[in-house]
Amino acid sequence: MDRPTDPPSSPDSSGRLLQMTDSVTSEELQWMVLDHAQLPDDCSGFELLREERLDNEAMAKHSGGRQTAASLADLGRTSGYARAFAVPQGAPTLREEPAEVLEVATVAHLFERPEDVDRWIDEVFVRGFRERVGAEELDGSKLTGVETLEVGGFHERAAALLVVHEAPEGTVLASTVVDFRLGRLLGVAYVVAKRDKAYVDLATELGAALERQMVRVVLDA
Numbered sequence: 001m002d003r004p005t006d007p008p009s010s011p012d013s014s015g016r017l018l019q020m021t022d023s024v025t026s027e028e029l030q031w032m033v034l035d036h037a038q039l040p041d042d043c044s045g046f047e048l049l050r051e052e053r054l055d056n057e058a059m060a061k062h063s064g065g066r067q068t069a070a071s072l073a074d075l076g077r078t079s080g081y082a083r084a085f086a087v088p089q090g091a092p093t094l095r096e097e098p099a100e101v102l103e104v105a106t107v108a109h110l111f112e113r114p115e116d117v118d119r120w121i122d123e124v125f126v127r128g129f130r131e132r133v134g135a136e137e138l139d140g141s142k143l144t145g146v147e148t149l150e151v152g153g154f155h156e157r158a159a160a161l162l163v164v165h166e167a168p169e170g171t172v173l174a175s176t177v178v179d180f181r182l183g184r185l186l187g188v189a190y191v192v193a194k195r196d197k198a199y200v201d202l203a204t205e206l207g208a209a210l211e212r213q214m215v216r217v218v219l220d221a
Contacts, residue, residue, distance in 0.1 A: 020218050021183025026079035032108040032214045033083040040205045043104050046085035054080035064138045076116025080109040101193045106210040109186040117181040121159050125179050140168035154180040162198040178207040
């Protein structure tokens with residue numbers, strides 16, 4: 001699982017890779033998300049914030065009441081795993097812009113079929129965030145804006161959003177989120193900052209590293 005493997009470039013090898021995701025199990029997702037050593041250099045000072053197995057019951061709890069375990073299963077989702085890192089309290093974050101980026105994370109989700117991943121990206125990710133602009137979340141925060149971002153360089157399709165929340169006390173938090181498909185896997189990379197600004201380069205770098213690690217696990221399984 002340590003050998004450096006980039007996504008295959010030829011059509012035949014790409015097809016074989018995607019077919020190999022059919023044999024991925026939920027237990028392998030924990031090896032796909034990035035560990036500290038795989039983070040971009042700008043995040044080398046970050047510390048582990050949380051990691052968790054995201055079965056559909058756990059994922060439903062994170063949905064703010066919008067999903068249940070049953071509705072997630074109906075969407076073809078089976079499981080997931082997340083690992084997040086945060087800047088130590090009071091410490092600088094990115095070298096060129098101290099104290100703005102607060103958290104980075106990667107998540108790997110497993111679906112029944114590749115078309116379920118497409119549906120998730122279109123309906124739950126892109127359309128779901130757009131439809132909630134102006135709505136108040138269960139924690140009292142408000143989704144104040146969503147912007148579609150351009151992102152490229154991934155093996156299959158990808159989409160990216162800048163999602164801006166306002167906390168109850170008025171603090172603005174902006175998340176740059178990249179979702180991409182790899183067969184029946186959904187990879188998610190995101191950057192949370194306390195400024196209304198997109199960190200597309202950093203989120204894309206995280207996403208690309210996540211995709212490479214997902215390929216390694218698929219090929220080594």
